[in-house]
Amino acid sequence: MARFSAAIAGRAISLLLFLAVWEAAARLIQNRLFPGAGAVLDTLFYEIVEGKLLHDLAATLLRVAIAFAAAMLAGTVIGIAMGLVRSVDVLFDSWIVLFLNLPALVIAVLLYVWLGLTEAAAITAVALSKLPAVVVTLREGTRALDRDLAGMARSFRLDAWRTLRHVILPQLLPYLLVAARSGLALIWKIVLVVELLGRPDGIGYEIQVFFQLFDIKRLIAYSLAFVAVVLTIEWCILLPLERGLLRWRQ
Amino acid sequence: MAAVSTGITLCIEEKQYPAERGHSAVTAIKGLDARIPPNEFCALFGPSGCGKSTLLNIIAGIDHSFSGSVRFDGDRAPRIGYVFQAPRLLPWRTVRQNLEVVLRRGADPAVVQVLLGDVGLAESADFYPSRLSGGMARRAALARAFAINPDLLLLDEPFVSLDVAAADRLRALLLHLVATRPATVLFVTHDAAEAVMLADRILLLSAAPGRVLDEMRIQIPREQRDQPLIGKLVAELARRGRGSSPT
Secondary structure, eight states, X not given: OHHHHHHHHHHHHHHHHHHHHHHHHHHHHXXXXXXXXXXXXXXXXXXXXXXXXXXXXXXXXXHHHHHHHXXXXXXXXXXXXXXXXXXXXXXXXXXXXXXXXXXHHHHHXXXXXXXXXXXXXXXXXXXXXXXXXXXXXXHHHHHTOOHHHHHHHHHTTOOHHHIIIIIIHHHHHHHHHHHHHHHHHHHHHHHHHHHHHHOXXXXXXXXXXXXXXXXXXXXXXXXXXXXXXXXXXXXXXXXXXXXXXXXXXX | OOOOOOOEEEEEEEEEEOOXXXXXXXXXXXXXXXXEOTTOEEEXXXXXXXXXXXXXXXXXXXXXXXXXXXXXXXXXXOOXXXXXXXXXXXXXXXXXXXXXXXXXXXXXXXXXHHHHHHTTOGGGTTSOGGGSOHHHHHHHHHHHHHHTXXXXXXXXXXXXXXXXXXXXXXXXXXXXXXXXXXXXXXXXXXOHHHHHHHOSEEEEEOSSSXXXXXXXXXXXXXXXXXXXXXXXXXXXXXXXXHHHSOO
């Protein structure tokens, strides 16, 4: 516990130092295009209370949530199928390689062209960019399933549900967590590009507007709000979840 | 519901492992016929690689790719408790949960606590398997096999790589469990002393491809088998093994 608070204190000091350096640099440079920490934080509070930051943040998060869920679900099913059935693997392996190497930007542009500048196109583009990585991770996890435990399950006549719940899913869990975390890291970046290209709201759209107006104060404020949300989800949901689910390893 | 021990009639014509990646095909079992009557404690004794584990997997229904038949007495499929060479516990479930997972639908969950007490793991019931010693993990695996109230118990060298004292304690525990919960037992071992200590009957298997060379029945009750007698029986077993093999 003492080590934990020390770690928190260390992080707090490091963060304060960063803000101080930033503020000092801004005062030294004295340029409208390099606002200081204080000015940006002022703007941030103003935008939260008076502006539409919360609306944009919500729009972005909703897209992330839907795309994330869709990619995880489809990727898991396809990955397990490819890991289990050799012919499915042979059939789809080249597709996966192609999609892994296709830039997210290309997928977004093509979908906007084909489906119009719609919500569906945006979410599909984000989900498709993440999908192949999930498939590859889960395929690897499925291939690594323990044959001895499978034999145990069969000899004790465990039904399909119990085998899945007690034998298979716990083995796939670490792979699901890796897919979730690395996938989320990817989605955070892609969703902004997709919004910037073809959506009328969301953090990505606003950043484009601020870029055109050279409104750097707002641009940084919106980015900070976004980073704060990403880190909150990472630290308050993903990490505790991971610790709880993998408790048996300690 | 009391367990009804089941007899088994084995008639394995051939079991082959197909060739793969530079290894040629291997015939593990060829022409193995045997009858194990209900309630018998039968040891399968033979050199390593003579298809003993393969035979257990065939009987357990894990391995279907063989020619021949495995018949159980009675109309319903027997409940089979399997103790593997490695304990094969689920690492992400506690000892108690490992037993609960295999319970049949409608089985009385109280049986888990009783069994854990019998094998001396009541205190460790909520440990994850990574915290168990080798001997404790074997005891947990033994308790799991008994948790389904088995008609047939398959044991695949369950006490190898334990120190002598721990293995002796586990053998005594196994005999106690079998005495209180009757079942037909098939016990695979390559340890002659272990075989003559435990079994009613020993089937001698040949080197691969495995078949039954000879059998040795031991009429003397287990509790009367002292060290000198065990020594004599081991010598007898060795003699028979030599006598019936071509080398």
